Amino acid sequence: xxxxxxxxxxxxxxxxxxxxxxxxxxxxxxxxxxxxxxxxxxxxxxxxxxxxxxxxxxxxxxxxxxxxxxxxxxxxxxxxxxxxxxxxxxxxxxxxxxxxxxxxxxxxxxxxxxxxxxxxxxxxxxxxxxxxxxxxxxxxxxxxxxxxxxxxxxxxxxxxxxxxxxxxxxxxxxxxxxxxxxxxxxxxxxxxxxxxxxxxxxxxxxxxxxxxxxxxxxxxxxxxxxxxxxxxxxxxxxxxxxxxxxxxxxxxxxxxxxxxxxxxxxxxxxxxxxxxxxxxxxxxxxxxxxxxxxxxxxxxxxxxxxxxxxxxxxxxxxxxxxxxxxxxxxxxxxxxxxxxxxxxxxxxxxxxxxxxxxxxxxxxxxxxxxxxxxxxxxxxxxxxxxxxxxxxxxxxxxxxxxxxxxxxxxxxxxxxxxxxxxxxxxxxxxxxxxxxx
Amino acid sequence: xxxxxxxxxxxxxxxxxxxxxxxxxxxxxxxxxxxxxxxxxxxxxxxxxxxxxxxxxxxxxxxxxxxxxxxxxxxxxxxxxxxxxxxxxxxxxxxxxxxxxxxxxxxxxxxxxxxxxxxxxxxxxxxxxxxxxxxxxxxxxxxxxxxxxxxxxxxxxxxxxxxxxxxxxxxxxxxxxxxxxxxxxxxxxxxxxxxxxxxxxxxxxxxxxxxxxxxxxxxxxxxxxxxxxxxxxxxxxxxxxxxxxxxxxxxxxxxxxxxxxxxxxxxxxxxxxxxxxxxxxxxxxxxxxxxxxxxxxxxxxxxxxxxxxxxxxxxxx
Numbered sequence: 001x002x003x004x005x006x007x008x009x010x011x012x013x014x015x016x017x018x019x020x021x022x023x024x025x026x027x028x029x030x031x032x033x034x035x036x037x038x039x040x041x042x043x044x045x046x047x048x049x050x051x052x053x054x055x056x057x058x059x060x061x062x063x064x065x066x067x068x069x070x071x072x073x074x075x076x077x078x079x080x081x082x083x084x085x086x087x088x089x090x091x092x093x094x095x096x097x098x099x100x101x102x103x104x105x106x107x108x109x110x111x112x113x114x115x116x117x118x119x120x121x122x123x124x125x126x127x128x129x130x131x132x133x134x135x136x137x138x139x140x141x142x143x144x145x146x147x148x149x150x151x152x153x154x155x156x157x158x159x160x161x162x163x164x165x166x167x168x169x170x171x172x173x174x175x176x177x178x179x180x181x182x183x184x185x186x187x188x189x190x191x192x193x194x195x196x197x198x199x200x201x202x203x204x205x206x207x208x209x210x211x212x213x214x215x216x217x218x219x220x221x222x223x224x225x226x227x228x229x230x231x232x233x234x235x236x237x238x239x240x241x242x243x244x245x246x247x248x249x250x251x252x253x254x255x256x257x258x259x260x261x262x263x264x265x266x267x268x269x270x271x272x273x274x275x276x277x278x279x280x281x282x283x284x285x286x287x288x289x290x291x292x293x294x295x296x297x298x299x300x301x302x303x304x305x306x307x308x309x310x311x312x313x314x315x316x317x318x319x320x321x322x323x324x325x326x327x328x329x330x331x332x333x334x335x336x337x338x339x340x341x342x343x344x345x346x347x348x349x350x351x352x353x354x355x356x357x358x359x360x361x362x363x364x365x366x367x368x369x370x371x372x373x374x375x376x377x378x379x380x381x382x383x384x385x386x387x388x389x390x391x392x393x394x395x396x397x398x399x400x401x402x403x404x405x406x407x408x409x410x411x412x413x414x415x416x417x418x419x420x421x422x423x424x425x426x427x428x429x430x431x432x433x434x435x436x437x
Numbered sequence: 438x439x440x441x442x443x444x445x446x447x448x449x450x451x452x453x454x455x456x457x458x459x460x461x462x463x464x465x466x467x468x469x470x471x472x473x474x475x476x477x478x479x480x481x482x483x484x485x486x487x488x489x490x491x492x493x494x495x496x497x498x499x500x501x502x503x504x505x506x507x508x509x510x511x512x513x514x515x516x517x518x519x520x521x522x523x524x525x526x527x528x529x530x531x532x533x534x535x536x537x538x539x540x541x542x543x544x545x546x547x548x549x550x551x552x553x554x555x556x557x558x559x560x561x562x563x564x565x566x567x568x569x570x571x572x573x574x575x576x577x578x579x580x581x582x583x584x585x586x587x588x589x590x591x592x593x594x595x596x597x598x599x600x601x602x603x604x605x606x607x608x609x610x611x612x613x614x615x616x617x618x619x620x621x622x623x624x625x626x627x628x629x630x631x632x633x634x635x636x637x638x639x640x641x642x643x644x645x646x647x648x649x650x651x652x653x654x655x656x657x658x659x660x661x662x663x664x665x666x667x668x669x670x671x672x673x674x675x676x677x678x679x680x681x682x683x684x685x686x687x688x689x690x691x692x693x694x695x696x697x698x699x700x701x702x703x704x705x706x707x708x709x710x711x712x713x714x715x716x717x718x719x720x721x722x723x724x725x726x727x728x729x730x731x732x733x734x735x736x737x738x739x740x741x742x743x744x745x746x747x748x749x750x751x752x753x754x
Contacts, residue, residue: 193547197632198632198635200632201630201632201633201635202607202632202635202636203547203548203569204547204566204567204568204569204570204604204607205547205548205567205568205569206568273548273551274547274548274549274551274552276552315524318524318526319524319525319526320525320544320546320548320549320552321546321547321548321549321552322545322546322547322567323546
C-alpha cells in the first residue's frame with residue numbers, strides 16, 4: 001500500500017481540536033502522524049498548501065437505489081459520486097426494493113458497498129416492515145448483522161402511529177439504536193407538491209405546511225423524553241423545527257438533527273418555472289426558514305449536513321411537476337454549497353463545517369476510523385481547496401442520474417484529494433480509475 | 438406580441454387593451470355570411486387537452502378555423518398515445534415534429550404549459566393548468582365586462598367561491614388588478630388562501646356585506662368533491678351562505694353584472710332565476726370567448742407570417 005505525505009495543508013480535525021498548518025503522513029492505510037519534519041521515506045509527497053486537510057466526509061442520508069432501481073444508480077456508482085464529493089462513508093436509506101427491513105437486505109447493501117470499495121457504506125434499517133408503519137422490522141437482527149445497523153428509519157414517510165413510535169423507541173433502547181424520523185404528518189401533507197405559502201398559493205400547487213413537519217418533530221421529542229431513546233431528526237427544514245430541537249436540547253433530551261444543502265441554499269421562490277428538479281420532500285421552504293436552518297447549523301442546534309442524495313431517472317423527472325418524484329442529487333455538490341453558502345458568508349467556521357460533515361456523523365453512526373485524524377486511525381482523509389471556484393456540470397457527475405437544479409451554478413470549495421483506508425480515491429479532483437476495481 | 442401565453446402576469450394593461458380591441462374588430466367577422474379570414478392559412482394549431490373540456494376546446498377550435506388555420510385535436514383519453522404510456526414530453530416532441538405552429542394546452546398539473554414551452558418551438562397558449570391559471574378565460578371575462586362598463590378602472594368586483602382550487606380566479610385577479618379594478622374574494626375561509634392578500638385583493642367571508650357595492654359578481658363553480666374533502670359542511674349550507682339567489686341579487690346595484698365561467702351548478706353557487714336574469718352575461722362570456730381567442734391567435738401567430746398578412750383595418754371595413 002502506498003504511503004502519502006500531505007505537505008503544508010491546514011489540518012482541521014475537530015475531534016482532536018486540531019486546526020493548524022502541518023504535514024500529515026498516511027502509511028499502511030492509517031494515519032501515521034501530524035506535524036513538521038515527519039519521516040516521509042518512501043511516501044509520495046503531495047503539496048496541499050492552501051488547502052484544508054480533514055477527516056473524510058460522512059453522509060448520514062444517501063438513497064442508494066440498489067437493490068431494485070439499478071437503472072437510477074448502483075451502489076458502485078453512488079460510491080464513486082460520494083468519493084468525488086469528498087466522502088469516505090455514506091449511510092444508505094432503507095427504502096430500496098426490497099426494503100432494508102431485515103438482516104439479509106442490509107447485509108447485501110453493506111457487502112455491495114464493500115465490493116465497490118470507494119467509501120464505507122453503512123446501512124440504516126427500516127423501523128417497520130415494508131415501511132408501512134405497522135409491524136416492527138427485524139431491528140435486533142439488523143443490529144447484529146454484518147452491517148451492524150445503528151440507525152433506524154422509515155425515511156420517505158413519517159411514522160403516523162404514535163403508539164408504534166413509542167414501542168419502537170422503547171425497543172431500540174436495548175440495542176443502543178437511534179430512532180431517525182422523516183417528520184411529516186401525512187394528513188396535513190396529503191397531495192402536497194411544495195411548501196405552503198405565498199408561492200404555492202400563486203402557483204396553484206398544493207402546499208405542505210411547515211406544521212406538518214413540526215407536529216411530528218414535537219411528538220417525537222416528547223416520546224424520546226418518555227422512552228430515553230436516541231432521536232435523530234432527518235432533513236429538518238422549518239424555523240419551527242429548528243426551535244423545537246433547540247429547546248429539546250436545552251431540556252436535556254437526547255435529540256440530534258441534520259439539514260440538507262438544498263434547504264440552506266434554496267427557497268420556494270425558485271419554483272416559479274415549475275422545474276421538477278426543485279421538487280423535494282420536505283419541500284424547499286421560505287426565506288425565514290432557510291435563515292433559521294443556517295442559524296441552527298451555526299449554533300450547533302443542527303448537528304449535521306446530510307445530502308438526502310436521491311437519484312431519479314431522466315424520464316421520471318422530465319414529467320409534469322405533479323407526477324415527478326421528489327428528490328435531488330446531493331453528493332457531488334454538498335461541499336461546494338456548504339462552503340459558498342455557509343463558510344464564505346461567515347455563518348460557519350471551517351472547523352464547524354468539518355464537524356457537521358464528518359466528525360458528528362461518524363460519531364452518531366459509531367463508525368470506527370471515520371471522522372478522526374488521530375494517529376493509528378484508518379486513513380480516511382479529504383483535502384479540499386476552500387477558495388477554488390468551479391461550475392456545476394451535471395454531465396460531469398459520477399452519479400448515474402442527472403437530477404440537480406444546481407447545474408451551471410458557480411461555487412467555491414472543491415475536493416482535490418480523497419483517501420479511503422489509505423487508498424487514494426480522488427486525485428487532483430479526478431476519481432481514480434484504479435480505485436474502481 | 439408575446440411568444441407564449443402562460444400567465445396573465447405576462448400582460449401589461451396596454452397589451453390587454455390591444456388584445457381586447459383586436460377581439461372587437463374580429464367579432465364583426467362573426468356577423469358576416471362567410472365567417473372566415475385567410476390570416477392563418479397554412480398554419481397549424483393543435484389543441485392538446487389532458488383534461489376534458491367542451492367550451493374551451495370548441496372555442497379555440499372554432500377561433501383557429503375562422504382564421505383559416507388547420508386544427509388538430511389531441512385529447513389524452515383512452516384511445517390516445519397517452520393511454521399507451523407516452524410521456525408529456527414525447528407527445529410534445531411528436532407534435533413539434535409534425536410542424537405545429539401553436540399548441541393550446543390544458544393540463545391537470547399546474548405549470549405544464551411552462552414546461553411545454555421549454556420543449557417546443559411552437560407558441561404555447563395555456564388553456565387551463567391545474568389550479569394555476571386560465572388566461573384566455575380572464576381575457577374573455579375582461580372583454581365581457583368592458584363591453585358593459587367601457588372602463589375597467591375602479592370597478593368593484595367580487596369573485597365568490599372556491600378560489601383555492603380555481604385557475605379562473607387566479608387569472609382574473611391578475612387581469613382585473615392590471616386593469617385597475619378592485620377585487621374582493623368571498624367564500625368560506627377553507628376555500629380562500631389567506632396568502633391571496635398578497636395578490637392585491639381583499640378577503641371577506643360574509644357575502645351579504647359586499648353585495649351592495651359591487652359592479653360585478655363573479656361566481657366560481659363549486660365542485661362536489663370539495664364537500665367530500667370537508668372544506669365546507671354541505672352543498673346546502675354553501676348555497677345558503679355563498680350562493681347567489683334572487684334575494685341577494687336584489688340588494689345589488691341595478692346595473693351590476695353576474696358572471697360565471699361555466700359549467701354552472703344551478704342551486705348551489707347560482708340560482709336559475711339569477712343565471713337567467715338580465716344581469717347575467719354568462720352567455721355573452723361564451724360568445725366573447727371566440728373573439729378573444731381569435732384575437733390572440735391573430736396577434737401571436739399572424740405577426741410572424743410574411744404571406745397572407747391582412748391589416749386589421751382591412752378586416753374592420
